[in-house]
Amino acid sequence: MAIGLSLLAFLLIIIYGFEYAFMGKTYAVSTTWNKRIKFKVNAQQRFILLLLATAIVQAGAFSALLLLVWMGLLIGILFRYGIQMFTSPMLKIYALYLCWLLFSLVLTSEKGYGFRVLAKYLFPFLVVLVVSSVKITDIFFIKALKVSFIAGVIINSCIVLMKILPIYAIYNPILWWQPAVIDVNPFFIASGLLLYKFSKKKQILFAILLFISIPIVESVRTGLIGIGVFFLAVSFFKYKLKALPVFVLIVASFIASILFVPTVRNKMFRHTFNSAEEVINMSSNLSPDSIDSNGRFAMWEWSLNTFYEGNELMGAGIGQMQARFYSGNHPFGIIKIAHNDYLQIICDTGQIGLFLYTLIIISFVWHAFIIYNDKKNNVLARQAAFIAGTSLCGIMATAFTDNVINYSLITLSYPYAFLGFALVMKSKRK
Secondary structure, X not given: OHHHHHHHHHHHHHHHHHHXXXXXXXXXXXOOOOOOOEEEXXXXXXXXXXXXXXXXXXXXXXXXXXXXXXXXXXXXXXXXXXXXXXXXXXXXXXXXXXXXXXXXXXXXXXXXXXXXXXXXXXXXHHHHHHHOOOOOOHHHHHHHHHHHHHHHHHHHHHHHHHHHOOOHHHHHHHXXXXXXXXXXXXXXXXXXXXXXXXXXXXXXXXXXXXXXHHHHHOOOHHHHHHHHHHHHHHHHHHHHHHHHHHHHHHHHHHHHHXXXXXXXXXHHEOOOOOOHHHHHHOHHHOOHHHXXXXXXXXXXXXXXXXXXXXXXXXOOOOOHHHHHHHHOOOOOOOOOOOOOHXXXXXXXXXXHHHHHHHHHHHHHHHHHHHHHHOOOOOHHHHHHHHHHHHHHHHHHHHHHOOOXXXXXXXXXXXXXXXXXXXXXXXXXXX
């Protein structure tokens, strides 16, 4: 059954993706607020809507092949319709980083795994190129925003429903698993905040509460960090240095969740504490060894010793780390990922690779910050930049303890698509 559902999801996306990308000229799509009123979108625009709607689909055993299909469709669109290059430091740095990955691919002995890793970095770059090459109208942007938000509501609701109804056998072969969803929830929160600003509909607030509560109820520390960093980024984008009190409040809230929420507290520490007072009284004796890392600290130390030492500048070669973990030739049982993207980057591509990728994140967020705070830009361009920049901060914060780039179809397509929206729309008048 699982293989059948995975294959069905995979084939449907191939069929509709090819149709939307290359067949037909215009389509009628309902507007955001009134389904009876429709507006026309071209093939490229509808393809983008399809990507935003179905990025939550993993297609089970076909997930790696699905990513390649999406990349093939994106490249096909670029060849057919051309590339509209916008001035963005991030795009130039990203192109340089991809060149470095190609150089590492030439040198690595694990070219198969190296190509698989390369594809996950190439995908978001293709997304922003395609989106920034398409005509983006105000009504289309709002439609894309709502489609993305509804996708977030669907997949988060399914996580809740799995606790109530026996739908795991249906959910698992089709949609992305829970860690990937929680990693990208900062984006869904950001999109919901903007939709609420436009519509004032209370059900949007309930959905935002759902996005925030799932990592709390499930005691997912990575998700809590991501959401916390997202709100730090929101306060900085809006208030700049005046946001310092908000920073303090958010950090205090995170500490309070560790102290006062029993499920979070018990998952954080190796020792069981019955109250916040016990944690405070033992604070002087706490150390990194007191934190329950689920074996991450030992795994990270082993990885650095195995791949990084002696290869500090250039790394051991792209794909080397994934090849070792997938083979099971390591002392950590059945684990296939190291749960730290930055660790994998430095192990595979060395200090040069990590430096370039860090520059990509910084330039992405900084460019989004500049677009948002320039009041000469189109209002919706500023909002698109706000969503992209703040959500990427939260998403990439989770990459310290999770493999966000491993799930790039769901985690990175949304912020990179909305940066593309911002690049296109910023030249419009307010």
